[in-house]
Amino acid sequence: MNADYEKLELIRRYLDGMGTAEDHRALQGALRNDAALRRQFARYTNLDAALGSGRLAVAPTNVVVPFGSRGTSTGWFSWRPLTAAAAAFVLALIVTQVVHARLAERREIASVTAASGAGQFFGANGALRDALSIGAKLAAGDSIETRSCDATAALALRGGGKITLGGNGSLRILEGDGFGAASRWNLTRGALWVSPDARGVVVQTQNAVVEANGAQFDIQTTAEGTLLRVNSGQARVRSLLGGGDLEVAAGQQTAVGMRHEEPPVVVAQPQPVEQWTCSFSPAVQPAYGKWLPARDSSAMRLSTAPLLWPRPKLDPVLLHVASFRVFRDSKSPVRASADSTLVFRGVTTRPHMVRFGFSTQKVRGVFAGKFEIDVPAKDLGPVGSEWEVRLPLSKFHPLPPRLADSPDGLELVDVYALTRIEDAGLELSHIELTHKQ
Amino acid sequence: MVISVGMFLVEMTPAENEKHDQFLRLYVEHEEALNGFVRTLVPTREDAREVMQEVAVVLWRRFGELTAPRDFRRWAFGVVKFKALASARDRARDRLVFDGDVLALLAAEVDENADAYEAERKALDECVGKLGTAQRKLLDAAYAPGARIDALAADAGRSAMSFYKALHRIRLVLMECTQRVLAREAIE
Numbered sequence: 318m319n320a321d322y323e324k325l326e327l328i329r330r331y332l333d334g335m336g337t338a339e340d341h342r343a344l345q346g347a348l349r350n351d352a353a354l355r356r357q358f359a360r361y362t363n364l365d366a367a368l369g370s371g372r373l374a375v376a377p378t379n380v381v382v383p384f385g386s387r388g389t390s391t392g393w394f395s396w397r398p399l400t401a402a403a404a405a406f407v408l409a410l411i412v413t414q415v416v417h418a419r420l421a422e423r424r425e426i427a428s429v430t431a432a433s434g435a436g437q438f439f440g441a442n443g444a445l446r447d448a449l450s451i452g453a454k455l456a457a458g459d460s461i462e463t464r465s466c467d468a469t470a471a472l473a474l475r476g477g478g479k480i481t482l483g484g485n486g487s488l489r490i491l492e493g494d495g496f497g498a499a500s501r502w503n504l505t506r507g508a509l510w511v512s513p514d515a516r517g518v519v520v521q522t523q524n525a526v527v528e529a530n531g532a533q534f535d536i537q538t539t540a541e542g543t544l545l546r547v548n549s550g551q552a553r554v555r556s557l558l559g560g561g562d563l564e565v566a567a568g569q570q571t572a573v574g575m576r577h578e579e580p581p582v583v584v585a586q587p588q589p590v591e592q593w594t595c596s597f598s599p600a601v602q603p604a605y606g607k608w609l610p611a612r613d614s615s616a617m618r619l620s621t622a623p624l625l626w627p628r629p630k631l632d633p634v635l636l637h638v639a640s641f642r643v644f645r646d647s648k649s650p651v652r653a654s655a656d657s658t659l660v661f662r663g664v665t666t667r668p669h670m671v672r673f674g675f676s677t678q679k680v681r682g683v684f685a686g687k688f689e690i691d692v693p694a695k696d697l698g699p700v701g702s703e704w705e706v707r708l709p710l711s712k713f714h715p716l717p718p719r720l721a722d723s724p725d726g727l728e729l730v731d732v733y734a735l736t737r738i739e740d741a742g743l744e745l746s747h748i749e750l751t752h753k754q
Numbered sequence: 755m756v757i758s759v760g761m762f763l764v765e766m767t768p769a770e771n772e773k774h775d776q777f778l779r780l781y782v783e784h785e786e787a788l789n790g791f792v793r794t795l796v797p798t799r800e801d802a803r804e805v806m807q808e809v810a811v812v813l814w815r816r817f818g819e820l821t822a823p824r825d826f827r828r829w830a831f832g833v834v835k836f837k838a839l840a841s842a843r844d845r846a847r848d849r850l851v852f853d854g855d856v857l858a859l860l861a862a863e864v865d866e867n868a869d870a871y872e873a874e875r876k877a878l879d880e881c882v883g884k885l886g887t888a889q890r891k892l893l894d895a896a897y898a899p900g901a902r903i904d905a906l907a908a909d910a911g912r913s914a915m916s917f918y919k920a921l922h923r924i925r926l927v928l929m930e931c932t933q934r935v936l937a938r939e940a941i942e
Contacts, residue, residue: 325922325926329918329925331797331850332793332798333918333922334797335915338850345856348860349853349855349856349859352863355860355863356867359790359794359867359871361925361929362793362794363790363793363864363871363874363875364874364875364878364925364928364932365793366790366802367790368897368925368928369789369793369799369897370785370786370789439920439923441886441888441889442888445916445919445920458886458888489927557937557938558937558940575937
């Protein structure tokens with residue numbers, strides 16, 4: 318449950334003078350407790366002030382750069398069994414097409430074939446739509462965003478193949494070659510999956526460039542960097558912080574970090590496990606919430622942070638959420654099974670129903686839905702005392718759009734506990750997935 | 755040199771002239787940093803402009819207290835903090851302003867990382883240059899002196915909300931771009 322989008326949206330509304338009192342309280346609370354958000358806020362205001370103080374008057378205007386000639390690119394053509402002359406011809410053709418596309422008309426590079434949850438479309442011409450409509454055609458410069466962890470969008474590429482954007486994601490089309498054989502994308506946030514029949518796909522993230530031609534792979538971006546997993550075919554990755562290209566074959570993965578001193582290495586993808594105990598280590602950034610120091614001999618505690626949850630066609634609802642990304646805490650994918658049980662320990666300082674939940678994806682595949690269960694306050698025991706709830710996964714109910722009836726065989730993406738509207742002082746101290754042998 | 759103070763024109767002595775020139779050089783050098791700092795602490799652009807004007811007056815009046823030119827930014831940041839907190843107190847009744855402790859945390863963030871924010875502003879030129887024509891036009895219009903978003907949106911046949919969101923999106927693109935530029939420069 319990556320909350321960057323919601324936090325940035327709160328910042329925007331505050332600075333544009335459009336925030337409500339509730340927005341203001343949520344933002345102030347988050348700023349008080351979250352140093353990273355204060356930095357984000359200051360970066361945003363710093364940029365806003367710089368744009369407003371005459372910098373635009375001296376900034377250069379855009380120059381069309383030929384496909385593949387940027388510093389971060391690519392080498393895609395060197396893979397292809399083309400002669401140098403043919404490559405030059407193709408390159409010239411692409412340049413012509415890209416320039417033509419920029420100057421003359423929108424050329425379709427992909428179209429939306431499926432979308433769920435809250436999403437947005439940002440056109441290259443400044444158009445904004447608060448939903449992703451099926452059949453919408455996307456061209457260079459267009460962006461789509463999925464605005465909650467349960468939102469997804471599937472795009473059919475003009476040249477064949479599919480790209481699926483996961484929850485809390487932001488994807489922009491940088492360039493296409495004009496005839497559907499190559500496209501270049503910028504994944505600024507979230508995760509995406511590319512089908513094996515997609516040709517000539519180049520995906521740039523905040524710190525890496527991934528290129529593949531007929532491979533099935535997925536990319537996950539986090540504040541720590543970019544994770545590439547290849548499940549069929551082969552992909553090539555390059556860190557934007559330097560270093561050469563790395564070839565990643567089927568069954569392998571590589572993590573490109575944000576530190577120059579730690580070059581990425583290719584390793585075999587770990588096999589899924591069916592048991593997991595959350596480390597509650599402050600070294601692992603929670604997806605949502607804030608760390609509290611250990612009490613007595615217990616481990617660190619994770620308390621909630623406010624989150625405005627966007628809902629399609631409805632006002633957002635205020636949640637108080639503590640959430641972990643499982644893949645950040647576990648080196649291996651954690652697979653749920655029908656007879657698994659999630660164990661939570663924690664406290665609440667006010668009597669309130671607590672909602673427990675988890676998000677899933679197919680193992681090495683796309684988002685597969687969220688599952689939740691509500692536990693009434695009376696079942697949590699006395700207020701202020703530590704409780705333990707053992708929740709069989711079979712008791713959780715799937716949320717719309719009900720991508721799977723049961724979590725059996727799916728990979729856990731994040732695990733969370735929350736209260737709606739009221740802050741009940743919820744703190745978690747233990748999360749565990751157990752599996753009946 | 756003649757400067758205007760309120761409605762009066764004041765003739766300055768050569769020593770005052772020199773002091774004024776020095777002040778102007780330092781003020782212009784650090785104006786963007788001060789603008790950014792004020793914008794962080796004050797909720798709207800209009801309020802920020804007002805606070806900046808007050809800050810400039812105070813800085814000039816108290817310029818004699820500055821011990822060394824290299825300390826200008828830190829000294830000026832102190833004045834900004836004072837003025838921004840006063841502005842927040844004044845506006846607390848009719849605006850949503852942050853509590854003093856949150857403003858202090860934000861001020862500390864900008865103060866401690868002022869060099870990093872300056873580097874981001876410099877990287878911004880390259881990033882603005884990479885924007886598409888439509889995005890650049892929108893940005894130019896939104897940040898033109900005296901621009902009103904509601905009027906711009908109405909002219910474009912759009913809602914103010916969609917205009918704000920499009921602007922937000924461009925700002926995020928620029929934030930990501932400046933990070934990439936700085937990461938690239940760090941390894942070069």
